[in-house]
Amino acid sequence: MAFFRRRPLGRPLRRLFPPPPVPPKLLQANRLLASGDYPAAAEALEQLAQGAERRGLPQAAPLYLQAGHARILAGDTPTGMGSLRRGLALFVYTGRLQRAHRAGERIVAELRARGLTAEAEEMATYLWSLLPAGSPAAGPEPSRRTRLPTHCPACGAPLRPDETDWLDEVTAECPYCGSPVRGTE
Numbered sequence: 001m002a003f004f005r006r007r008p009l010g011r012p013l014r015r016l017f018p019p020p021p022v023p024p025k026l027l028q029a030n031r032l033l034a035s036g037d038y039p040a041a042a043e044a045l046e047q048l049a050q051g052a053e054r055r056g057l058p059q060a061a062p063l064y065l066q067a068g069h070a071r072i073l074a075g076d077t078p079t080g081m082g083s084l085r086r087g088l089a090l091f092v093y094t095g096r097l098q099r100a101h102r103a104g105e106r107i108v109a110e111l112r113a114r115g116l117t118a119e120a121e122e123m124a125t126y127l128w129s130l131l132p133a134g135s136p137a138a139g140p141e142p143s144r145r146t147r148l149p150t151h152c153p154a155c156g157a158p159l160r161p162d163e164t165d166w167l168d169e170v171t172a173e174c175p176y177c178g179s180p181v182r183g184t185e
């Protein structure tokens, strides 16, 4: 009887396929964000997030978070808060609890640092209402020797190593465009 190893499904398999083409609108949104045109970046990111949500793509959650970030930088805090809540909720609804936890805690800290104290409290309350009772704290990401570039070389999005899926020890996957991004040791 032949023995065969079960191939783990999911992440390793995805590496066999070429990365998806980067949508021109995503490139444009990241350029607008980098150049400080926050209202236009927010609008483009909101449209991308809504499109990704309609198609059930995992990029929807991080795109909403990025759209909310851009809206707040553009001075429209209420709209930004709406996108931030949507992004966190989508992480939870798609079973990515750790990601929701980690991103949520970062967002609360950022709101506080911006002096948006009431919004920070509101977001913290919302985050706890989303997470199932007794869900473990986010905890620190295991430390890695690999350093990611600050921005995705394919789409230009800013990357956060602790909010990125790692395909292996040195390769992460851009949460916005799905391209593999190699880090350096």
Ligand SMILES: [Zn+2]
Pocket: 152, 153, 154, 155, 156, 157, 174, 175, 176, 177, 178, 179
């Ligand atoms: Zn990318």
